[in-house]
Amino acid sequence: MAAVIFDLNSEASGDGKDELLVESLRAGSEQAYEELLARFQQPVYTLAVRLLGNQAEAYDVVQEVFLKVFRNIENFRGQSSLKTWIYRITVNEAHNARRWFSRHRRQEVELDTEPEQSRNWIETIPDTGRSPFELTLDHERVGMIETALERINPVFRAAVVLRDITDLSYEEIADVLCVSLGTVKSRILRGREALREQLTGDLKSAHPLRLVPTTAE
Amino acid sequence: MSCESVREQISTHVDGMLDAAERKQLVAHLGSCPSCAARLKSTKELRAGLRQMEVPRVPAALAVQLQVLASHERSRRVSGTGFKGWLRHCGDRIRLSFDNLMRPLALPLAGGLLSAMLLFGVLVPTLSFRHEKTSEPPLSFTEPYGLVVNWTENLPRLEPVDAEVSSDDNVVELTIDDAGCVADYNVRQGQLTPEMLSIIKWSSFTPAMFFGRPTWGKKLIVIPQRRRNARG
Numbered sequence: 001m002a003a004v005i006f007d008l009n010s011e012a013s014g015d016g017k018d019e020l021l022v023e024s025l026r027a028g029s030e031q032a033y034e035e036l037l038a039r040f041q042q043p044v045y046t047l048a049v050r051l052l053g054n055q056a057e058a059y060d061v062v063q064e065v066f067l068k069v070f071r072n073i074e075n076f077r078g079q080s081s082l083k084t085w086i087y088r089i090t091v092n093e094a095h096n097a098r099r100w101f102s103r104h105r106r107q108e109v110e111l112d113t114e115p116e117q118s119r120n121w122i123e124t125i126p127d128t129g130r131s132p133f134e135l136t137l138d139h140e141r142v143g144m145i146e147t148a149l150e151r152i153n154p155v156f157r158a159a160v161v162l163r164d165i166t167d168l169s170y171e172e173i174a175d176v177l178c179v180s181l182g183t184v185k186s187r188i189l190r191g192r193e194a195l196r197e198q199l200t201g202d203l204k205s206a207h208p209l210r211l212v213p214t215t216a217e
Numbered sequence: 218m219s220c221e222s223v224r225e226q227i228s229t230h231v232d233g234m235l236d237a238a239e240r241k242q243l244v245a246h247l248g249s250c251p252s253c254a255a256r257l258k259s260t261k262e263l264r265a266g267l268r269q270m271e272v273p274r275v276p277a278a279l280a281v282q283l284q285v286l287a288s289h290e291r292s293r294r295v296s297g298t299g300f301k302g303w304l305r306h307c308g309d310r311i312r313l314s315f316d317n318l319m320r321p322l323a324l325p326l327a328g329g330l331l332s333a334m335l336l337f338g339v340l341v342p343t344l345s346f347r348h349e350k351t352s353e354p355p356l357s358f359t360e361p362y363g364l365v366v367n368w369t370e371n372l373p374r375l376e377p378v379d380a381e382v383s384s385d386d387n388v389v390e391l392t393i394d395d396a397g398c399v400a401d402y403n404v405r406q407g408q409l410t411p412e413m414l415s416i417i418k419w420s421s422f423t424p425a426m427f428f429g430r431p432t433w434g435k436k437l438i439v440i441p442q443r444r445r446n447a448r449g
Contacts, residue, residue: 028294033291036287042275055273055276062279062283063282063283066286066287142266142269163232164264167268170232170234189225189229192228192260193228196259196263
């Protein structure tokens, strides 16, 4: 059975391939385990890093995710695709990890980042006369977006990351987050708005640095 | 169409999720509203920026850990499928445990055993053990004793110090030293006969033993009144 997976390559449809892969995983095929890791370890790691904004935390989360995938493959019913199922586990694990870290990190004291040396987005904008957004994109554009992404509400961040970085469709995001399509649209919109506000430094906002909009349900 | 509702649609439009009618309305508005057009442009740029973000590569250590994890989970799963698989799994586990146990021990164990045997073989011929001549166990204390030949009823006989003797016998208490010779004597009752003197002078006894070593002791010589020749 395991050999069949590799004969298929990309000729078979994604669903059929998923079914075969899941069947082989249940049967304990070594190749199926390797195949699963080869297909998903990079996207899951990227998603975890972007959701948590921290590679060390993502390191632990990815292991938890694959442990859950391997242990719960029996419970995978095929109602959603394997990809969205694994991403859903990743989003949930990242959520749990964030809660855990936020509870425990409060007591930590950072030694290596001094306020003068830390990269502050507003200090890197030299001229407020020009469009700050364009300027931001010119200077360390990607780095700034990364920083801004870490600052927005995790609920909206998850929607934006799944759409723009992981490149899922709205339906898939709805499946991963277990919400309606309307909520997905709303969260992506609000996530992008929050990002834009972070990047342009909308000082009209009451809390420009810690924008915490309410969750759209 | 207000700018506010257009702004809400721009995000969905960028993702290509607007239906034809909504898209037509939006495009018409964008043509006439430069601020909303700028919004669309910045949204597209933002999206492009997000897509251009560097993909963080999976660290090599994590990849290895995931492979180990997969291997463990696979063996767990295999062990759960059917009795045959379970048996094979158990066999593998036992063999692995045995190998893990024996490999570090096998060389030291064999080396230790060989060197112990070699040392034993070299040393044993050089060892000398003291052998006891007598087969008697080393009792805490044994009395001296002697051998009396030509035993008849009226010959002198040896008795323990506390033995009961009849009142008409001649009784001498001997003190015998650790060499078996008589060191002293004491006439308990009756009289000292020539035979007794002969015994005292010439007899030699097996001395008393104290934990296997000869020591001093006492013994009685009893000679009935009606006596004959006797030797001790």
